[in-house]
Amino acid sequence: MSNIVTSPEHSMEGALEDAGSMGSIVKVFRSNIRQYGMLIALIVIMLFFQFMTSGTLLKPVNLTNLVLQNSYIVIMAIGMLLVIVAGHIDLSVGSIVAFIGALAAVMIVKYDINMFVALVACLIMGGLIGAAQGYWVAFLKIPSFIVTLAGMLVFRGLTLALLEGQSVGPFPPTFQKISSGFIPDVFSVEAIHITSLVLGALVSAALVYLSFRTRRNKQKYNFETLPVSLFILQNVALTAAIMYFCYLMSSYKGLPNVLIVLFILIVIYTFITTQTTIGRRIYAVGGNEKAARLSGIKTSRLSFLTFVNLGVLSALAGLVYAARLNVATPKAGTALELDVIAACFIGGASMSGGVGTVIGAVIGAFVMGVMNNGMSILGIGIEWQQVIKGLVLLMAVFFDIYNKNKG
């Protein structure tokens, strides 16, 4: 049947799928459950809280809030994913968030430095911090756990020093817009934010086009594809979800600026990790550093770059965080690194490196985010929230590993 799949069982399965019978749909579902497992879990969790909060969760105001609350975690999770895939970890991101927030506050509020200049300086500072830590890890071969544990203490301390133990704020309104701004509506209709809807439609169209193209390519090379009925269902569901989301958002204030930034980051990093040589090489380094090195890959440099990248993204997250709180405090971002790391592992990344996806990490971040938000609405105390979040992390990873072992 094909030159890729040679075993008889496989071609049998293929034939069954094409027939599109009920049994085959179950089969397809089962073979995809691993890939979509976390997405399904996220949807189930959302439905659960939607029901429990009698509809509050998906109210436009709350949904907007949810996105804003989690934006900085998602931003860092994307960077963290690359670090984890390369076989390392970064415990310092929470402290970097605080430090960059403090730096921005001191520059903008205390010294009245031009905001644009301050922002760029903060991002560069993030890169430098990443480079400093990455240097110890990649070139001096000190385990990342130790280097970034040190970094966590150092930058928390520096934050305190920079702020002299005080909170510094508030920021000027333009700075706050980073986190609390919404995209302008060019159509200016009263009740609804048309631009947001149009953007949603464009994104949906692009995604459908991409999935169509992938399918055609797969067919060309005789790879298994979903039966037509399921393929259509998949795309309709995706489009519906996006449009419904945009509709909800646009009936409040429209799409937040941060969401656009998030979207762009997700697209760029998904592309880098799946389609480019540098992405492929990072996975190879995490999979087997020695073999990667002997294949001519500059393994140390790649590890170093993942830290620089995470540094810049952490700085960006720090700015968003500070803009959201509208003040820089010495305690900002405490324990944030744990949420970020948890997001990556919930999303299917492996402790030992070489495995994980950007989308997985993003979904992982929202799993945590929706639970935080939902439990808060329900009035569950912070103590039990932590217990539940901890157990969910454990279950998610267990489920993932169990599934993998089953083959």
Place this chain on the structure above:
Amino acid sequence: MSDIILEMRNITKTFPGVKALDNVNLSVRQGEIHALVGENGAGKSTLMKVLSGVYSYGDYTGEIFYQGQECRFKDISDSERLGIVIIHQELALIPLLSIAENIFLGNERQQFGVINWFEAITRTRELLKKVGLNESPETLITNIGVGKQQLVEIAKALSKEVQLLILDEPTSSLNESDSNALLQLLLEFKEHGISSILISHKLNEVSKVADSITILRDGATIETLDCQKDTITEDRIIRGMVGRDLTHRYPHRTANIEETIFEIKNWNVYHPLHDDRKVVDNVSMHVKKGEVVGIAGLMGSGRTELAMSVFGRSYGKRISGQVFKHGQEIDVSSIDKAIDNGIAYATEDRKTYGLILIDDIKNNVTLANLNAITKNAVINEPQELMVAGEYRDKLNIKCSSILQKTVNLSGGNQQKVVLSKWLFAEPEILLLDEPTRGIDVGAKYEIYTIINQLAAEGKGVILISSELPEILGVCDRIYVMNEGKIMGEMPKAEASQEKIMQVIMQQEEIVES
């Protein structure tokens, strides 16, 4: 002769997409050496994993009778309790623990959880004596060579009161004399009534020591040959394995040798940890265009160290010397520079240095030359699939799909993936380090054919091999290395096993006196 100790009936084992074993039968007599042979991916290792409980009862179908009892092992400890001990294709010793600690790992000499070191070490001494290994029980595993590690594995098996010893390619990484010592040991065990199952691709060994030979092909039993009734020749075994006669072990070679393409001059390398230990000592050698040059020598003679240090200084410290290509000095100070200069090094240790095991065949094949399928840093995936498919066909890699993870391939097929990777890098000079280790006769032939082809295309091939017949069968010219030095050089016409061994021994004598 004697009665049956083990009988496996209708064993069937499937992995997703592959039927690795299909109604396999195997019966082993008390106190015999039973060889299990077959091509790569025939299912030998899988069958032994079923037997030893690595795959527990229920994961496979069929029955196992051992000493007349039906057995349903849940895990390895179940089978070990009955005296069935397996030594896997990949050694499973902990490098930073001592010999004694490794031997009694999981089986400690202890009371209330406190280890009795005195007893452990005394017992270890006895065991080491039995296997003929002259090392202190406190030596760390990292500090001894593979040959000795293999003996430690066997000592470990002995410590478990072994009745049936399973050895999965025990000699694939051993040199002649170590292999012989190991086989001798098996014969000794036989005297004491211990049966063994021996998996090997070295058919000369098999025909030397085996009492019976079972042949597997494509997951099915083909036949069991009784060596006591008839004399079994290697050709007879090969016929069973590949299903046809293989008239020549080495493809015919018409060498078309031109000018010198690659040259190493006064190459010195020191050990990365012991600063004053010279592992490569003033080596000079050259390869001509279209020539296959062999480096013969014992394990630890510095051949791998030479090759790796030339390949972008991937081994060693304080490296000095010059490398020339087409008469021009080239820079091989980093691996990517070496690759850019057209050098490829296919490692002897595929698991550690050769493959990204958690990744699929496709990604492994293209890894060293991603640029060839990349435009503006974006990988052309369709093209990548095609390339991987091509190499799968060309080298006959047995897999369910090129998207199969390499960790799930049989040993020989993993080796082929490593070779594919370097062929795809399109080098001018290939350093092949034990390229046929653990590879079956048919596939060896294919690899020799590929080597010939590469030479015919005008490349220079350096072949490091511990199998002298292979060196003699494939190479145009042979260097002999020992203790880090080139001890001799001879054209094919003048070379013979005796002569090569003589050159090596000569050095040993000098050292000893």
